[in-house]
Amino acid sequence: MEPVDQLPPVAPHECEAAAATARRIAENVRSAVQVQGRTLEHVLVALIAEGHVLMEDYPGVGKTALARALARSVDCQFARIQCTADLLPADVAGTNVYNQREGRFEFRPGPVFANVVIVDEINRASPRTQSGLLECMQERRVTVDVHTHELARPFLVLATQNPVEYEGTYPLPEAQVDRFMVRVSLGYPDLDHEVAMLGDHGMGDRVELLEPVVTAADVLAAQEVATRVQASQPLREYLVRLLARTREDARVDLGASPRAGLMLLRAAKARAMLYGRGHVEPDDVQALARPVLAHRLVLAPDAVGVGAAAVVADAIAAVPAL
CATH class of the missing domain: 1.10.8.80 (Magnesium chelatase subunit I, C-Terminal domain)
Structure with missing residues (x-):
């Protein structure tokens, strides 16, 4: 890889195309979820900058809905991990399974091999399971039984946790928190937005109705442009x-x-x-x-x-x- 200072500068049309990709995602998310513009901007920044997002706020403010809306806006694989105390690292990263027909072990990938991974209530997973996320978040790969498996690209982890209800939780250590590029809080919606949300309730789960508006290739192209800024x-x-x-x-x-x-x-x-x-x-x-x-x-x-x-x-x- 050539030094950053020698990378070709970003052409105006490249910058506009990449920004348009982010705008399409933002508009699609806002059509289903009430979210502050600044919070959504921070999430999109993490996506484009190849980072990960920790969403920390009170229960019921839409953390999981925002994560699902973002995942459904990109035409790529996404998975959801509901963290509990008995969740094992193999449930996240995958494991080797013996194939009796072929007489050998074969790797069965876990949910982290999706492009967008929603880790719901991450602080309810045990420290052992939390540590299983360290390698995949930092190095974009997973090692199981000395074999290394590369993760898909783009790769984004959207983790949620509540700052209350500490019973039965395991606070994230500094090493785990440091893997998240940004931490965002949604906060309670203002009066008008909350009234609009209640009006939309009769339409069912609007996130399920979302269709992808960009492809994985679009996101990868935007990420490449961002590195040359x-x-x-x-x-x-x-x-x-x-x-x-x-x-x-x-x-x-x-x-x-x-x-x-x-x-x-x-x-x-x-x-x-x-x-x-x-x-x-x-x-x-x-x-x-x-x-x-x-x-x-x-x-x-x-x-x-x-x-x-x-x-x-x-x-x-x-x-x-x-």
Whole structure:
């Protein structure tokens, strides 16, 4: 692979075609699910930037519906994993099964071999099963009995969890949380949207009625374009100063890692592409800093009443942009 700086720049028509792919997905999702534009943008950024999404919010606000709507909007394979305490890693990744007719073992792939994988209530799976997702999310492959199997592309994990009902759950360790490019919260809909949702209830499950509006090839093409979006040296330096600021904050025990910076840069490139630009601007970094960085920070025990999002916001305010 040639160095990033030597990749050919994005042509305007390539950027527009890739942005149009994202717009078609967004319009299709909105036709079935009431979701804030900023939240949907973050999910699309993760899809285009080859990341994964952790949706954390209260029960009944539409986390699973949003994940299903996105999965049905792309003409590719999708699977859903309902996490429970007795779910095993083999139930997720697959296992070798003995074929009596041929007298040999053959691999039976699990649901992670789909393009879009919905992992519902991920914190209800045991730590052993959660760890089974680490390799596939980071390296896009699965190793079973010393044999490595490549996953499909594009590959997106949409995981949900509730910040309440902790009984019978296993909090995600930092290593698992770090695999998610963005963490989003849907929040309660405003009055008008909730009234509209009740009016749509009589039509049944609108997500089931969705038809694909883009192909897997369209998504792969958009992802390739996003990798060629330019990020200048001053822009990269600005991003690193933001990371350093979180590490120096006295309220933080564990600041943003270099991998967090790589994730933020990839996400910023995808956002720039969505807005029809072939280069990253500070606004792209600032708009995505909280959903990309906040869930990676570990606050100090004495940081009472302070949230990770506030730490990221303070870093943005303290570090001058270009």
